[in-house]
Amino acid sequence: MKTTINIDTAYIKLGQFLKYARITDDGAAAKRFLAENPVLVDGVPESRRGRKLYPGMEITVADGVYVIGKS
Numbered sequence: 855m856k857t858t859i860n861i862d863t864a865y866i867k868l869g870q871f872l873k874y875a876r877i878t879d880d881g882a883a884a885k886r887f888l889a890e891n892p893v894l895v896d897g898v899p900e901s902r903r904g905r906k907l908y909p910g911m912e913i914t915v916a917d918g919v920y921v922i923g924k925s
Contacts, residue, residue: 857918860925861909868895869903871913875920891916 859866859875866874869884878884881903887893888901894914895905907913909924 855918856912856921858921858923860923862925865906865908866922867903868893868900868905868907868913871907871920871922877915877917 857875859871861874868888869881872878872884872887873880878887884903888903892915893900894912895907896912897914907922909922911922913920913922
């Protein structure tokens with residue numbers, strides 16, 4: 855099942871997305887999470903917190919699949 859995360863801006867950074875989606879609690883936790891868990895952005899492994907995510911992109915983490923939407 856895919857969950858849509860709507861954003862009000864042109865993009866959101868991966869670290870911010872992890873907090874917004876309640877996968878992590880803060881930036882330090884996001885850094886640890888990315889170091890310890892596989893995260894795919896549009897099917898490509900990603901470990902940079904600063905990776906920009908735009909509407910339409912798909913993020914896969916251990917607990918599910920998320921799609922960035924535009925609100």
